[in-house]
Amino acid sequence: MKSTHxxxxxxxxxxxTTGFSQAVExxxxxxxxxxxxxxxxxxxxxxxxxxxxGGEIKTPNFDALAKEGVRFNQFYTSASxxxxxxxxxxxxxxxxxxxxxxxxxxxxxxxxxxxxEGYLNNRVTxxxxxxxxxxxxTYMAGKWHMGKQPDQIPAxxxxxxxFALLDGxxxxxxxxxxxxxxxxxTFTEDGRYLKSLPKNYYATKTYTDKMIGYIEAxxxxxxxxxxxxxxxxxxxxxxxxREWRNRHVGEYDKGWDVVRQERLQRQIEMGLVxxxxxxxxxxxxxxxxxxxxxxxxxxxGKKMELYAGLVENxxxxxxxxxxxxxxxxEYDNTIFIVFGDNGAEGTDLFAQIVGSAGTxxxxxxxxxxxxxxxxxxxxxQSYVGYGPMWAQVSMTPFSQYKGNLAEGGIHNCLIVKxxxxxxxxxxxxxxxxxxxxxxxxxxxxxxxxxxKTVNGQEPPPxxxxxxxxxxxxxxxxxxxxxxxxxxxxxxxxxxxxxxWKLIWQYKPFGTGDWQxxxxxxxxxxxxxxxxxxxxxxxxxxxLWDKYVQDNKVILPDRVIWxxxxxxxxxxxxxxxxxxxxxxxxxxxxxxxxxxDPKP
Amino acid sequence: MNNKIKSLHLGIAILAFTIxxxxxxxxxxxxxxxxxxxxxxxxxxxxxxxxxANANPLDPSSFIPSDAxxxxxxxxxxxxxxxxxxxxxxxxxxxxxxGRVSGTTTIAGKSYNEDATGFGDPTLEVGYxxxxxxxxxxxxxxxxxxxxxxLDLIxxxxxxxxEYDNDQSLNLGQNRWYGRVGAPIVWQIxxxxxxxxxxxxxxxxxxxxxDNTDFVGQTLSTDPLxxxxxxxxxxxxxxxxxxxDTTWKAGGKASLDxxxxxxLNTLAVGITLGYQINDNLSLTAGYMTxxxxxxxxxxxxxxxxxxxxxxxxPMVQGMNRLKSE
Numbered sequence: 001m002k003s004t005h006x007x008x009x010x011x012x013x014x015x016x017t018t019g020f021s022q023a024v025e026x027x028x029x030x031x032x033x034x035x036x037x038x039x040x041x042x043x044x045x046x047x048x049x050x051x052x053x054g055g056e057i058k059t060p061n062f063d064a065l066a067k068e069g070v071r072f073n074q075f076y077t078s079a080s081x082x083x084x085x086x087x088x089x090x091x092x093x094x095x096x097x098x099x100x101x102x103x104x105x106x107x108x109x110x111x112x113x114x115x116x117e118g119y120l121n122n123r124v125t126x127x128x129x130x131x132x133x134x135x136x137x138t139y140m141a142g143k144w145h146m147g148k149q150p151d152q153i154p155a156x157x158x159x160x161x162x163f164a165l166l167d168g169x170x171x172x173x174x175x176x177x178x179x180x181x182x183x184x185x186t187f188t189e190d191g192r193y194l195k196s197l198p199k200n201y202y203a204t205k206t207y208t209d210k211m212i213g214y215i216e217a218x219x220x221x222x223x224x225x226x227x228x229x230x231x232x233x234x235x236x237x238x239x240x241x242r243e244w245r246n247r248h249v250g251e252y253d254k255g256w257d258v259v260r261q262e263r264l265q266r267q268i269e270m271g272l273v274x275x276x277x278x279x280x281x282x283x284x285x286x287x288x289x290x291x292x293x294x295x296x297x298x299x300x301g302k303k304m305e306l307y308a309g310l311v312e313n314x315x316x317x318x319x320x321x322x323x324x325x326x327x328x329x330e331y332d333n334t335i336f337i338v339f340g341d342n343g344a345e346g347t348d349l350f351a352q353i354v355g356s357a358g359t360x361x362x363x364x365x366x367x368x369x370x371x372x373x374x375x376x377x378x379x380x381q382s383y384v385g386y387g388p389m390w391a392q393v394s395m396t397p398f399s400q401y402k403g404n405l406a407e408g409g410i411h412n413c414l415i416v417k418x419x420x421x422x423x424x425x426x427x428x429x430x431x432x433x434x435x436x437x438x439x440x441x442x443x444x445x446x447x448x449x450x451x452k453t454v455n456g457q458e459p460p461p462x463x464x465x466x467x468x469x470x471x472x473x474x475x476x477x478x479x480x481x482x483x484x485x486x487x488x489x490x491x492x493x494x495x496x497x498x499x500w501k502l503i504w505q506y507k508p509f510g511t512g513d514w515q516x517x518x519x520x521x522x523x524x525x526x527x528x529x530x531x532x533x534x535x536x537x538x539x540x541x542x543l544w545d546k547y548v549q550d551n552k553v554i555l556p557d558r559v560i561w562x563x564x565x566x567x568x569x570x571x572x573x574x575x576x577x578x579x580x581x582x583x584x585x586x587x588x589x590x591x592x593x594x595x596d597p598k599p
Numbered sequence: 600m601n602n603k604i605k606s607l608h609l610g611i612a613i614l615a616f617t618i619x620x621x622x623x624x625x626x627x628x629x630x631x632x633x634x635x636x637x638x639x640x641x642x643x644x645x646x647x648x649x650x651x652a653n654a655n656p657l658d659p660s661s662f663i664p665s666d667a668x669x670x671x672x673x674x675x676x677x678x679x680x681x682x683x684x685x686x687x688x689x690x691x692x693x694x695x696x697x698g699r700v701s702g703t704t705t706i707a708g709k710s711y712n713e714d715a716t717g718f719g720d721p722t723l724e725v726g727y728x729x730x731x732x733x734x735x736x737x738x739x740x741x742x743x744x745x746x747x748x749x750l751d752l753i754x755x756x757x758x759x760x761x762e763y764d765n766d767q768s769l770n771l772g773q774n775r776w777y778g779r780v781g782a783p784i785v786w787q788i789x790x791x792x793x794x795x796x797x798x799x800x801x802x803x804x805x806x807x808x809x810d811n812t813d814f815v816g817q818t819l820s821t822d823p824l825x826x827x828x829x830x831x832x833x834x835x836x837x838x839x840x841x842x843x844d845t846t847w848k849a850g851g852k853a854s855l856d857x858x859x860x861x862x863l864n865t866l867a868v869g870i871t872l873g874y875q876i877n878d879n880l881s882l883t884a885g886y887m888t889x890x891x892x893x894x895x896x897x898x899x900x901x902x903x904x905x906x907x908x909x910x911x912x913p914m915v916q917g918m919n920r921l922k923s924e
Binding site for chain 2: 242249250253293294295297298299371373374375376379
């Protein structure tokens with residue numbers, strides 16, 4: 001207890017320099033008991049993309065981590081980028097930590113309301129800050145997306161070294177961004193805003209180089225490190241070096257329906273999903289791939305080829321980081337946490353930003369993003385996203401994708417490997433887990449604790465549960481059957497308790513009413529049980545109401561879904577092969593009944 | 600002796616007229632001609648050439664008078680089709696030159712004038728791709744086409760059925776079999792993105808000639824001729840491109856009843872501009888002139904060339920119809 005007080009006192013001046021006055025309790029432990037931490041975050045990475053989660057994409061380095069560690073098949077994030085990141089680094093619900101909505105989507109009635117600042121607010125502290133105070137080096141490379149002002153950037157939120165893209169996305173090759181009003185991405189390096197990017201910049205490579213450099217620069221002092229590899233990839237635009245673009249030529253011409261089936265089959269064989277799991281219904285506005293013309297299949301398939309190359313490129317650079325850690329002898333003492341920040345991206349972000357002809361953004365896109373030919377895809381100034389059809393593939397077997405609260409928006413892959421993992425190597429765990437759990441888990445691992453005050457005020461509570469016991473094999477899940485999780489983003493809402501999930505989404509992705517699914521038997525959310533289970537609906541709505549109250553949720557009065565129902569075709573159940581007219585095969589009569597015409 | 604000299608001069612004058620004929624009879628194709636297209640695709644090239652030379656472009660022997668003037672206006676119409684064979688591209692083409700050619704030279708104070716009009720010898724070309732992308736059998740293949748490093752083997756053979764008058768030395772037809780074996784190379788430099796494509800194209804070939812035994816009562820023989828074409832092409836816009844061209848010819852020494860000319864060593868440079876007018880029609884315009892022609896006995900030649908190529912494929916036509924609906 002005495003040593004704790006001493007360290008707390010020592011930590012105070014450091015906290016003061018960063019504008020925080022939190023009290024950090026730290027247990028002093030020998031270095032060998034304090035593992036390094038590497039978080040590898042894939043931006044819009046799909047649940048089934050990695051090889052170890054059923055993907056055909058070649059990810060040997062991630063697969064190796066999975067083989068030595070544990071895969072988790074019940075891991076949840078937010079349905080969108082910055083909200084997930086905010087919970088990862090604060091452990092606090094988005095509606096309290098400043099990311100109640102994405103800054104790009106804040107509704108009029110949320111403007112100026114605490115919890116909806118659009119950046120990680122100063123009522124919360126951060127994981128890197130607490131780890132730094134606990135004696136860790138804290139490094140970040142990659143996408144930040146939680147504020148651009150000097151007091152909001154990585155250096156101000158606990159990172160000792162950083163090379164960060166502050167925007168939500170942008171070119172992988174340069175500082176080009178998407179709109180006339182925001183033509184340039186903003187980057188920081190070690191707390192300074194960059195005027196230009198390093199020579200030979202390519203996002204994934206440069207981020208990895210920087211991270212290795214940070215670790216190398218300080219490794220002599222023997223302190224453990226926290227490395228946040230927040231990759232921009234595989235978020236669109238799919239920019240990647242030429243040598244990574246042609247690794248799957250023609251492989252996806254078979255279409256999304258086939259690839260989804262293949263992934264599901266592998267997932268069943270791996271034990272990631274139960275036997276008998278159905279694929280979610282193909283989105284009603286996506287065509288049956290087998291009916292498409294070869295040229296269309298090829299062009300659509302090429303988008304997925306690029307995406308696969310992008311994921312493989314991330315895997316390759318992850319391999320570089322792993323090799324480096326092995327080389328310096330730190331690999332075995334490092335916890336790796338690998339996951340995607342939300343569902344795969346099925347929305348045409350570029351079209352949303354560009355708008356229509358005659359606008360400044362449209363003109364900007366025509367000039368700055370002019371490389372539209374398929375052979376230029378991947379180059380600077382090209383913009384390719386793979387669309388909802390492949391996003392559903394990435395989210396096999398789930399329904400929908402990023403931005404939505406169906407499983408395809410929030411259910412993601414997770415690999416944990418490292419000295420705290422005592423579960424069988426290569427095993428799969430079905431614990432009920434959330435991105436906000438990472439903060440309490442890592443605080444426990446590092447011997448730190450959540451402060452009682454931040455800037456003189458009591459901080460919002462952590463919503464996560466530590467995984468330490470679960471990783472040690474002492475329990476199967478950090479949550480009991482009575483624990484629940486809830487989500488609200490863009491006005492859509494969901495709550496899950498045990499096997500039951502209640503979801504309300506705007507039409508046409510939802511019904512504009514509560515739907516109820518039993519995920520134990522219906523992982524793909526095909527069978528709405530709301531009318532059959534009114535009591536269950538009632539009890540989950542009560543939990544939702546509690547969530548709203550506890551977290552000061554303000555439902556937005558304007559949402560991105562407003563025009564969706566008009567823009568998309570009417571929704572009918574999707575039945576492949578209906579009507580038979582469009583997919584009937586040529587009739588071939590019995591050979592012995594064929595005859596020439598009579599004279 | 601005088602008769603011998605006269606005979607020699609006459610022979611040289613004849614050579615001055617005749618050896619130029621293969622130059623235009625076997626019309627050079629424009630840069631980017633050996634890019635591959637969809638199997639089953641067909642094309643009709645029409646190549647206009649206007650050529651002037653002050654001497655025998657193939658035989659710049661020092662004793663040839665430099666006042667020979669040959670003018671040729673020739674159109675070559677062709678037909679080409681690409682087919683898959685053993686998963687690689689087979690190209691069949693036929694080229695038929697036609698037009699008029701006239702020449703004047705003065706030998707020993709005597710002026711010789713000749714002209715000829717009509718059809719030349721048709722040339723059949725068979726090309727087979729040995730290295731490079733596989734045959735383009737469907738639209739996805741076509742969309743994926745990039746030549747990278749592509750090498751073909753081509754064989755040309757000209758049939759001696761063109762207009763020929765054995766009373767004069769200047770003809771469109773050659774009255775002999777001739778042809779060539781070559782290996783056109785397309786070497787992609789950088790990305791294959793319309794607007795940014797760059798290629799280095801090399802076309803080494805060797806021409807072979809049989810004897811013409813009825814050449815103004817004499818026998819014309821020609822040694823094999825080495826011919827190297829090179830084009831550095833670059834897109835200027837998505838549909839507009841330019842090429843720096845050079846051609847070198849060596850060998851090809853002609854002899855008339857044993858009277859020998861000299862081997863050639865002719866270097867010419869030029870430029871070509873190309874424009875893809877629409878999915879079916881492309882246009883090129885080019886100019887080429889000799890450069891190693893400063894000595895009095897050197898051959899001087901220049902040529903303008905305009906080509907139109909109309910290409911079609913039922914699948915592409917069908918797609919275009921769908922686009923218009």
